[in-house]
Amino acid sequence: MNYLIVGLGNIGREYADTRHNIGFMVADELANQAGSTWNTLKHAFYTEYKLKGRQVFVIKPTTYMNLSGKALNYWMQELKVPIQNVLVIVDDLAIPFGSLRIKPKGSAAGHNGLKSIEASLGGQHYARLRFGIGDNYPKGRQVDYVLGPFDKDEEKDLPAHIEHAVKMVHSFVTIGIELTMTNLNTK
Template sequence: MKYLIVGLGNIGPEYADTRHNIGFMVADELVKEAQASYSTLKYAFYSEFKLRGRTVYVVKPTTFMNLSGKAVNYWMHELRIPLQNILVIVDDLALPFGSIRIKPKGSAAGHNGLKSIEALCGGQQYPRLRFGIGDSYPKGRQIDYVLGPFDKEEQLELPGLIQHAVGAVKNFVSVGIELTMTNFNK
């Protein structure tokens, strides 16, 4: 069994610790725990490792968020991984900070990275882990909020929350989407 884990974010130091890059942060922790490392390959930072007898591929698209589908489409076909074995990790304004929701499919909900994946990978039929970043920004300041850093209190909680999300990813690989939803969507 093969799985493709996709952490969404933007490359470059100016985006490193922003809310929009939580997908990268979760992917980085997953790779670190597996004692693996990244290579820079076509359209992505790429890593692979074994987890409970399964091969796990992790990619962080280097295409920038709005073109994430280009990287996902390439790696999905290159590695011959079916859509149901792909898990996309993405930030979500509609969820309270730190909460996660795992779904087997769904809409892009206005998220440009997910829109790109939908357009280039055949629709909405792929699993995703939505990581809540909250929505405490003034009207008209959404972009600044999403591309801004987590506040001091959030930064203190972040390591444990990222750890929780990594647990959900490992659960997805080990037992599948349905049980992972039961175990983590609280």
């Protein structure tokens, strides 16, 4: 069985450790733990590894956030991964920092990466792992907030939350989304 894990983010050093790049950070940790290396291929940084007899493909789109769907669509076709085996890792303003929730479908909720994916897949029926970044910003400063770095307190807790996200991805691949939601979603 093939799985495609898509960590959303923006390429470029200026975005490296920003809230909007949490998808890239989780993807990096997946590769790190598997001992796999990244290659720059069409529309994405790409790596793959085996997990309990399953083939796991991981991409970080190089298209920038608002064209993430183009990369996802290309790699789904290229690797022949069915939509139910795709998981998108995304930052989410609507849930508190460090809250992790996996869902089988849902709206884009204003997220440009998800809007792009929805447009290219023609719907909202794909799994996503929502990584809470909170909404602790003054009115009108949303862009600065998502494109800004985590604060000092958040940085201390970030490795543990990324580790939990990795556990959720591995659970999604090995036992499926329903049990992962039951066992591992956090408040």
